[in-house]
Amino acid sequence: MPISNVFDIAGSALTAQSHRLNTVASNLANADSVAGPDGKPYRAKQVVFSAVPMGEAAASGVRVTGIVEDPSPMKQVHDPRHPLADSKGYVTMPNVNVVEEMVNMISASRSYQNNVEVLNTAKTLLLKTLTLGQ
Amino acid sequence: MANSIDDALRFHADALNLRAFRQELLAANIANADTPGYQARDIDFRKSLQEAMAGRGPSVQLAQTARGHVQPSGAAAAGPGTPLYRNVVQASLDGNTVDMDVERAQFAENAIRYEANLTFINSQLKALLAAIQG
Numbered sequence: 001m002p003i004s005n006v007f008d009i010a011g012s013a014l015t016a017q018s019h020r021l022n023t024v025a026s027n028l029a030n031a032d033s034v035a036g037p038d039g040k041p042y043r044a045k046q047v048v049f050s051a052v053p054m055g056e057a058a059a060s061g062v063r064v065t066g067i068v069e070d071p072s073p074m075k076q077v078h079d080p081r082h083p084l085a086d087s088k089g090y091v092t093m094p095n096v097n098v099v100e101e102m103v104n105m106i107s108a109s110r111s112y113q114n115n116v117e118v119l120n121t122a123k124t125l126l127l128k129t130l131t132l133g134q
Numbered sequence: 135m136a137n138s139i140d141d142a143l144r145f146h147a148d149a150l151n152l153r154a155f156r157q158e159l160l161a162a163n164i165a166n167a168d169t170p171g172y173q174a175r176d177i178d179f180r181k182s183l184q185e186a187m188a189g190r191g192p193s194v195q196l197a198q199t200a201r202g203h204v205q206p207s208g209a210a211a212a213g214p215g216t217p218l219y220r221n222v223v224q225a226s227l228d229g230n231t232v233d234m235d236v237e238r239a240q241f242a243e244n245a246i247r248y249e250a251n252l253t254f255i256n257s258q259l260k261a262l263l264a265a266i267q268g
Contacts, residue, residue, distance in 0.1 A: 002154040006161040013165030049169040059162035
């Protein structure tokens with residue numbers, strides 16, 4: 001039944017977008033984390049989305065196929081008094097771009113809202129179909 | 135008599151099936167709004183409905199394992215329409231062709247038409263019931 005596939009599709013998008021929101025939260029929270037659990041500065045993380053066939057072959061949902069680390073160079077901040085500063089007085093800071101992360105967050109939350117709307121519409125339609133002939 | 139009731143409802147049943155299928159496709163487009171390389175898809179509703187009414191289109195054949203088995207005739211064997219790719223108005227860098235404005239508008243329109251179809255079926259059922267009960 002096609003309409004009930006909509007729940008799977010929109011549901012997969014909700015999962016994917018909340019994954020994305022999670023990584024944004026992690027990136028923003030660690031924007032100034034000079035040392036992570038491995039002793040190295042935090043690297044920004046990004047999710048990778050890909051379309052996966054769902055239900056009948058035509059329609060596809062979304063899945064997070066991986067979380068990759070941002071390869072861009074780390075920020076160097078001159079602060080000789082910092083305990084983790086190197087011999088030249090530079091501290092390696094995370095490569096989190098706060099502006100980019102904020103944009104990412106807004107985009108993820110809007111996409112999430114869109115899919116919630118889709119889910120609600122599908123629910124209304126299915127409920128109406130169930131009362132057919134009454 | 136049973137056949138004429140079936141005939142009376144067939145058009146709207148076919149249209150309803152197609153609407154549900156299209157709703158699924160549009161939901162997939164909205165779900166994949168942020169997937170790189172995803173290409174938005176939709177069906178040509180008029181053509182698909184004509185195909186469904188004529189009993190053509192991607193049809194499902196029943197297996198005939200014994201003499202005397204019959205194939206269902208006409209629309210009963212018709213599957214949903216063939217999805218086509220949407221024309222791109224403004225291409226994005228990552229190869230995604232989902233235009234959220236278009237998708238949302240089409241999704242809302244399709245939902246309304248689905249409901250209209252349900253209303254038609256309901257009123258036809260009511261008319262049939264009135265004819266039966268007098």
